[in-house]
Amino acid sequence: MMRTASCGQLNIRAIDREVTLAGWVDTYRDHGELIFVDLRDRWGVTQVVFSASEYPEVHKQAKSLRSEYVIQIRGRVRKRPEGTINTKLLTGEIEVLALNLEVLNASPTPPFELGETGVNEELRLKYRFIDLRRKDMVESLTFRYRVSKIVRDYLDHQQFLEIETPYLTKSTPEGARDFLVPSRLTPHTFYALPQSPQLFKQLLMVAGYDRYYQLARCFRDEDLRKDRQPEHTQIDMEMSFVEEEDVMNVVEGMVVEVMEKAKGIRMERPFRRLPYEEAMERFGSDKPDLRFGMELCDLSQTFEGCEFKIFNSCLQAKGKIRGICFPVPERVVFSRKDFDDLTEWIQTFGAKGLAWLKVLAPDKVESPIQKFFDEKTIKEVIQKLGAKAGDILFMVASDPKVSAVALGALRVHLAEKFNLIDKQRMEILWVKDFPLLEWNEDEQRFQSLHHPFTSPKPEDLPLLDKDPGKVRARAYDLVLNGTEIGGGSIRIHRKDIQQKVFEVLKIGEEEAQLKFGFLLKALSYGAPPHGGIALGLDRIIAILLGRESIRDVIAFPKTQKGTCLMTDAPSGVDARQLKELHIALKK
Secondary structure, rough: OOOOOOOOOOHHHHHHEEEEEEEEEEEEEEOEEEEEEEEEEEEEEEEEEEEEOOHHHHHHOOOOOHHHHHHHHEEEEEEEEOOOOOOOHHHOEEEEEEEEEEEEOOOOOOOOOOOOOOOOHHHHHHOOHHHHHHHHHHHHHHHHHHHHHHHHHHHOOOEEEOOOOOEOOOOOOOOOOOOEEEEEOOOOOOOEOOOOOHHHHHHHHHHHOOEEEEEEEOOOOOOOOOOOEEEEEEEEEEEEEOOOOHHHHHHHHHHHHHHHHHHOOOOOOOOEEEEHHHHHHHHHHOOOOOOOOOOOOOOOOOOOOOOOOHHHHHHHHEEEEEEEEEOOOOOOOOOOHOOOHHHHHHHHHHOOOOOEEEEEOOOOEEOOOOOOOOOHHHHHHHHHHOOOOOOOOEEEEEOOHHHHHHHHHHHHHHHHHHHOOOOOOEEEEEEOEEEEEEOOOOEEEEEEEEOOOOOOOOHHHOHHHHHHHHHHEEEEEEEEOOOOEEEEEOOOOOHHHHHHHHHHHHOHHHHHHHHHHHHHHOOOOOOOOEEEEEHHHHHHHHHHHOOOOOOHHHOOOOOOOOEEOOOOEEOOOHHHHHHOOOOOOOO
């Protein structure tokens, strides 16, 4: 055996045992007669001592060791001398006196120290095989595995089957660009990598498998940010003969089990449910963060008939004036430049401006626009927003959606910038009753808010002909600490309703048959009522571990440009491969 114990295993009960350890040199300290090496593997660190007085040849051999050398040692476990015990390590009470040393592999000096903080991320990704040795990365991937196993065990007890679906499939419109794979055997045709297993899991329900899941790899060619990757992992689920509450109850049980077993956090069930309209009204977001206040307030009625032209014009155009109360932290002073910067920032969300009032007293404010409002109006605004002296009131006047979204974004921006969020809290909720459709101004047509297979609420079916924008979906999103971690819906299981939705989306019969013909055919062969959800495993792990980016919980992630710095992917291919695929590149 190359080792009889791991580097995180030995403790006081192993004293006087002879052991064999193998791993990497984490640190090397030469104290003359004694050389100390912290030997590291996935499980932890053990201090190894090379003694010149007891084993001079081994001590001499240890002189050549350097950081990240791979070594094997045989030695005797002994108690550390008084005053040298390291209580931060599981192995901190013992050390191993080396009786024999073998260097299994040398290493050049690494491009960065594994314990170093603030290392450039590009350098870390370029040398990911070294970066993965860092304690944070080992913890991330070990935790990810543990969560995955809890999920699998839970779903197994719930009678789900784990079934794989194809990676090479047909290109279908699902919201993002597809990654295309040319076919050599059928020239001039392409597979697409799946954005999700959506169609296949519905087909499994038609086939009668009743409860399906997989930890599915999904591929989307979209612009990237810290919580997006071109390839990511979903906990993908589908169930037959269910309604919304059935799906949500199964998912709640799984989340509660993950929280308790992986993090020791107990969560109350049922989770809060919040209709989409209420979420937008109160928080300006369909993924509200409930860990802090500053809820939005509709002030339209309060400002009716005021002398401020911008507000009057907004109300006449059937817009809304909304406000939030920002409790200014102690020793924070807002300058005119701060207000100007926020005004410029909020314009990126479609707002034309940002009004503000500094509260001095229950009926007194300071602002460039205070002269346009009488004392009664000011007092009512302060009361509605629950403001006190020292607070700042921010207001946006615009069309209903922009005023909500812009102010909702400002709410989160201020909370993050001024540390108003309790990072230890876990606030989870369901957002439901989304609109089925949204209007695409550029294309002058309705498009699916989620995907075209989402079922409308039965009572709203007549509105598909009369007023499609008012149709509500049987959809639900799971939101944790202001991040959407999962989204799903009850699906359309009747062919006539699916065709009607395609008609509203201006997907003609020929296009529908071309893109979704196999699904429409399946729905006509006894499809049961069914629904499901997909939860983002990468996002869940990042939130639970407090990581800023999902790249820190993925073994081999891509950069924001979709490249792998370690392998230099994507890369060119030789002319022979292109010829086999019948592809010619333009200069």
